[in-house]
Amino acid sequence: xxxxxxxxxxxxxxxxxxxxxxxxxxxxxxxxxxxxxxxxxxxxxxxxxxxxxxxxxxxxxxxxxxxxxxxxxxxxxxxxxxxxxxxxxxxxxxxxxxxxxxxxxxxxxxxxxxxxxxxxxxxxxxxxxxxxxxxxxxxxxxxxxxxxxxxxxxxxxxxxxxxxxxxxxxxxxxxxxxxxxxxxxxxxxxxxxxxxxxxxxxxxxxxxxxxxxxxxxxxxxxxxxxxxxxxxxxxxxxxxxxxxxxxxxxxxxxxxxxxxxxxxxxxxxxxxxxxxxxxxxxxxxxxxxxxxxxxxxxxxxxxxxxxxxxxxxxxxxxxxxxxxxxxxxxxxxxxxxxxxxxxxxxxxxxxxxxxxxxxxxxxxxxxxxxxxxxxxxxxxxxxxxxxxxxxxxxxxxxxxxxxxxxxxxxxxxxxxxxxxxxxxxxxxxxxxxxxxxxxxx
Amino acid sequence: xxxxxxxxxxxxxxxxxxxxxxxxxxxxxxxxxxxxxxxxxxxxxxxxxxxxxxxxxxxxxxxxxxxxxxxxxxxxxxxxxxxxxxxxxxxxxxxxxxxxxxxxxxxxxxxxxxxxxxxxxxxxxxxxxxxxxxxxxxxxxxxxxxxxxxxxxxxxxxxxxxxxxxxxxxxxxxxxxxxxxxxxxxxxxxxxxxxxxxxxxxxxxxxxxxxxxxxxxxxxxxxxxxxxxxxxxxxxxxxxxxxxxxxxxxxxxxxxxxxxxxxxxxx
Numbered sequence: 001x002x003x004x005x006x007x008x009x010x011x012x013x014x015x016x017x018x019x020x021x022x023x024x025x026x027x028x029x030x031x032x033x034x035x036x037x038x039x040x041x042x043x044x045x046x047x048x049x050x051x052x053x054x055x056x057x058x059x060x061x062x063x064x065x066x067x068x069x070x071x072x073x074x075x076x077x078x079x080x081x082x083x084x085x086x087x088x089x090x091x092x093x094x095x096x097x098x099x100x101x102x103x104x105x106x107x108x109x110x111x112x113x114x115x116x117x118x119x120x121x122x123x124x125x126x127x128x129x130x131x132x133x134x135x136x137x138x139x140x141x142x143x144x145x146x147x148x149x150x151x152x153x154x155x156x157x158x159x160x161x162x163x164x165x166x167x168x169x170x171x172x173x174x175x176x177x178x179x180x181x182x183x184x185x186x187x188x189x190x191x192x193x194x195x196x197x198x199x200x201x202x203x204x205x206x207x208x209x210x211x212x213x214x215x216x217x218x219x220x221x222x223x224x225x226x227x228x229x230x231x232x233x234x235x236x237x238x239x240x241x242x243x244x245x246x247x248x249x250x251x252x253x254x255x256x257x258x259x260x261x262x263x264x265x266x267x268x269x270x271x272x273x274x275x276x277x278x279x280x281x282x283x284x285x286x287x288x289x290x291x292x293x294x295x296x297x298x299x300x301x302x303x304x305x306x307x308x309x310x311x312x313x314x315x316x317x318x319x320x321x322x323x324x325x326x327x328x329x330x331x332x333x334x335x336x337x338x339x340x341x342x343x344x345x346x347x348x349x350x351x352x353x354x355x356x357x358x359x360x361x362x363x364x365x366x367x368x369x370x371x372x373x374x375x376x377x378x379x380x381x382x383x384x385x386x387x388x389x390x391x392x393x394x395x396x397x398x399x400x401x402x403x404x405x406x407x408x409x410x411x412x413x414x415x416x417x418x419x420x421x422x423x424x425x426x427x428x429x430x431x432x433x434x435x436x437x438x439x440x441x
Numbered sequence: 442x443x444x445x446x447x448x449x450x451x452x453x454x455x456x457x458x459x460x461x462x463x464x465x466x467x468x469x470x471x472x473x474x475x476x477x478x479x480x481x482x483x484x485x486x487x488x489x490x491x492x493x494x495x496x497x498x499x500x501x502x503x504x505x506x507x508x509x510x511x512x513x514x515x516x517x518x519x520x521x522x523x524x525x526x527x528x529x530x531x532x533x534x535x536x537x538x539x540x541x542x543x544x545x546x547x548x549x550x551x552x553x554x555x556x557x558x559x560x561x562x563x564x565x566x567x568x569x570x571x572x573x574x575x576x577x578x579x580x581x582x583x584x585x586x587x588x589x590x591x592x593x594x595x596x597x598x599x600x601x602x603x604x605x606x607x608x609x610x611x612x613x614x615x616x617x618x619x620x621x622x623x624x625x626x627x628x629x630x631x632x633x634x635x636x637x638x639x640x641x642x643x644x645x646x647x648x649x650x651x652x653x654x655x656x657x658x659x660x661x662x663x664x665x666x667x668x669x670x671x672x673x674x675x676x677x678x679x680x681x682x683x684x685x686x687x688x689x690x691x692x693x694x695x696x697x698x699x700x701x702x703x704x705x706x707x708x
Contacts, residue, residue: 280477
């Protein structure tokens with residue numbers, strides 16, 4: 001062997017060894033399907049073998065909803081042993097997970113099953129042509145599980161590519177002990193009473209409300225949506241409508257007033273800072289969804305009250321109306337194999353059944369779009385705060401989706417900084433409305 | 442003057458050390474302690490948060506995955522960077538243009554290539570495998586590694602090459618017996634940068650892996666800070682576990698990093 005060929009041989013061996021080591025290191029623990037599209041299992045399905053479905057989710061089993069999902073999936077797998085197996089792959093970071101799903105769709109590798117935040121201003125997923133259309137499978141029995149309004153909302157270009165699932169009401173949580181200390185007997189019914197209550201709380205040395213401006217400024221946008229809807233009705237943020245209106249500016253004016261009633265760390269604070277201020281008794285109120293309940297400590301639970309929002313009492317909205325989070329539906333990738341497609345539908349029917357919905361609501365504290373009849377006893381058994389939540393939420397006569405879930409992606413990312421400018425007095429309410437409209441173009 | 446120097450040193454230490462010390466202190470607190478008195482010492486020093494981190498998820502497994510990724514991608518990138526840099530010690534046609542082309546990669550935002558990276562890794566069958574992520578890490582960091590190693594190699598006297606050839610060594614022998622042994626400070630600098638970057642990387646780790654068997658430590662930290670539950674003290678404990686190796690590497694090898702960065706500055 002010549003010296004040159006020796007070097008080439010040695011080089012080739014090195015590359016081979018390196019690739020072997022890398023491939024060896026990459027071996028999986030086998031807890032999930034490896035093919036994101038599931039194409040590998042299509043031949044298995046037709047040959048009568050177990051159909052593998054891979055479900056992407058951000059619901060870690062550290063959370064109540066993650067545990068509830070695991071219970072449902074385990075039960076389904078047990079009932080369909082040898083036929084269908086659903087594996088859940090968890091990606092706990094919701095924004096990264098959303099980005100990943102979009103990337104997978106763009107790369108033509110749509111996941112078997114996934115959930116996402118429905119945004120009428122961003123229909124890229126639905127219009128990709130890579131989502132399974134459930135319309136042929138929507139028989140009378142399955143259809144009866146949902147409201148016509150929710151099914152309509154999920155129908156894009158005549159195709160039902162997403163199954164309505166989560167649509168949580170956002171309500172006012174308040175600390176009854178701090179309210180009593182400030183001499184407030186009951187939760188305010190009008191916004192005027194609300195700001196009077198804030199003054200009383202401040203006079204008693206209590207910070208009235210938790211707000212935040214980091215990330216999606218969630219607690220603040222809940223407040224803003226409630227204010228805007230109270231002023232202009234629940235259609236205020238409908239797609240196509242201008243946001244540069246006197247009503248939106250008026251809501252911004254009230255929001256600015258709300259910032260005089262919050263904690264100093266609200267500016268720049270994130271969800272955790274804001275919610276922990278309420279959960280540790282640093283503030284008297286917070287506006288949030290049912291997932292907050294899982295973080296309320298036992299000794300605190302008896303002090304927490306849940307209430308519907310105040311109104312201006314002028315009939316623009318009905319008392320008891322709610323702001324809701326976005327629809328978070330489930331969707332599936334288009335399948336080449338009919339058996340696999342049917343397996344997906346079978347699983348989604350199981351997941352949206354009355355029994356599964358009960359598990360999700362009572363154990364996972366998730367409020368669903370699916371119809372659910374809970375007795376007062378069942379509602380109360382889910383805990384003192386959850387019981388109040390379910391009762392208040394179920395009385396909602398109308399609702400509006402939080403503004404941060406309905407804007408265009410560019411405006412969503414700009415909204416927190418526009419809110420900060422308003423709070424710091426660097427933008428007037430009118431400028432706030434103008435900037436918001438410009439960002440949403 | 443001496444007093445001013447100390448003032449600058451103390452200020453610098455405050456800026457760099459205080460956040461880290463705060464992180465360590467916070468990792469021993471309870472949630473209510475953290476939010477009611479963020480700057481106080483913990484009332485009870487307990488390892489509960491660390492225990493929660495280690496008991497709720499297979500953190501040692503994720504730690505090992507991160508380590509494998511950091512080491513393998515670094516070896517791959519530095520090996521290629523060293524070979525490329527050696528080639529650039531010679532004169533050949535289009536050398537300046539080629540160098541520009543290679544190093545231009547530094548200016549390309551990686552986010553713009555998420556879909557192609559995902560597609561290619563999936564297409565070659567390496568989706569949800571550490572090998573796929575390692576290849577992407579090595580590829581993404583290659584321009585920077587080449588720039589570091591090449592800058593160092595440029596500081597080597599060219600007479601060494603000539604002497605080696607006069608003594609009868611071939612191009613390959615010169616590389617292995619002469620250039621490689623004296624290039625190690627540059628290679629070490631590149632390795633440290635690459636290892637720390639790979640260790641802290643989240644975007645591709647999230648995108649290209651899916652199952653528990655391939656999850657990295659940085660992805661796992663998100664379990665403690667998810668949308669529906671955020672336990673900061675426990676997340677801080679996980680962060681301390683995750684950040685220790687990078688601090689260790691930097692403390693042990695800081696002289697090499699500075700040496701590698703300043704190499705070639707004065708010829």
